[in-house]
Amino acid sequence: MRLRRAEQWSALGFATPSVLGLGLFTLFPVGMAVVMSFFQWPMLGTQEFIGLDNFRYLFGEDPNFLAALRNTFVFTGLYVPLNLVLALGLAFWISHSRWQNLWRVLFFIPAITPMVANAVIWKLLFQQVGREPNLLADGRTALLSVVAMSVWQGFGYNLIVFSAAINEMPKAVLEAAAIDGATGLRRLLRVQLPLISPALFFATIMTVISALQVFTQPYILTAGGPGNATETLVMDIYQAGFQARDLGLAVAGAWVLFAIILLVTAVQFLGQKRWVHYES
Template sequence: MTTTPTQTPPPTTVPEVLKKARRRGVGRSDRGAALGFLAPNLLGFACFTILPIGASLVLSFFEWPLIGEATFTGLENFITLFTADPVFWQVVGNTFYFVGVYVLLNLIVSLSLALWLTSKVRWKGFLRFVFFLPVVSPIVANAVVWRLLYNQDDGLIAWFFQTFTGTSGPNWLGSSEWAMPAVIIMSVWAGFGYNMIIFIAGIEGIPKTLYEAAEIDGAGWWRRLVSVTLPMLTPSIFFATVMTVISSLQVFAQPFILTGGGPGSSTTTLVFYLYQQGFQGYEMGYASSIAWSLFLLIMVITFIQFRSQKRWVHYS
């Protein structure tokens, strides 16, 4: 029985060794340059994001009245928050009320306008600019203007109701029944433009051949919307939904400017309650426990959204 000799690889030549060494040297220098350029951002991220997050987690286990000595209490802040705080669960309900209605209205308005602005409409570029303008306007300025509009005595909305119905309309900011809808309406106006741009980009990225094939098969506008546009747009809808839910769970400026959390606690949200406990009540440890509760809530909701995307999001 004969055996074939094992073939040994040809020896590496000196030029090849030098080339590899140069490549390794260039790679190291590139990594060093990249780290040098990233260092300022990484340093800022560490100092102003990572360290405060870690400090807030540590603070959540302390009772710290800001002016005074911090006392370690373990999980006492969380236990008090979930079992003994008479306002916390109402605040959670207010937050979910805002999130549920706001996210739904935001997606409906932004998707409807995106469908309209991708059709054969005149001045579509100008209209996109106009609808997107509230997104880049300062939210505080928007809220101040809307507070004037909601004024019960001489606001534009009250004038409109008086002119066409003979009544001054709802007491938007002074009624616990209408205060949260007022905050939601203002928030939808200020925020739908971002998702509208996302949907416009998604619609314009759908291959035209799909619409042509649907037209050949006799599909009308509604059938093309249901069978082509919406299925192909599900990645954009998923992205918009996740980002809108996360941002709406952190709503603060709108109720702060419009209603101050009132009447009573009817428009107090989790971030607003955190602000009240930390910067008005000077209970920084308790405020940190609220912050971490909100963080965990956002993580759980986002995890559920990502787990459920397989059932309705189509990436092909």
């Protein structure tokens, strides 16, 4: 009994810092965010309970929120498939190269370099002197330009994930497929993609979440312009909190974004049962 009590106290001692950190830096902020979303909460001034008025304002009166929501969905719809297809195609390509490790390093470099620095460089490229039209100043091409820069910045991470999964494909299964006559596109669709489907699922989840939270690229490249053609949900949240100085409205927008991410992720987890194949 003494030994068991000593072990319990030791376990409690080791767990206490983590529990305190979880409570102080996660549970308490989340709880405060729930409370603040129902208040008019100026950065300086008196807080006033307003119920669901913040959410009503976002979906009814805010001139930018619905545009930011639309832009975020358009960005996600373009960025995610382009990122995944480019990363997957290059991963299969470099898997047959003798310089595989070198290609991995080269393609991964943009993913680990500072995003702000990359965005500034791309902004200079898009705004070359004498260039007509200015892609970032045209509402028809500004968001596409942000997507292009984001794909270049982010596909290297998924390439590493896919490359590792391709290298781990069971040789026996590939050889059996070749004996059965599975070659070319049939081999890719029926054998190789199912074998790496867990990696595809993981990459899809993470890429969708990062796309829905996009902020730095449009903020640096266009500041949300021209007009609000490239303004995203996180940018709208930032402007509500740090420019309009209404923390309650900003937190309400953050909860909307959280609900969207939660819903999309839940749908992906439910759908993965049909196409993701795990080793038994």
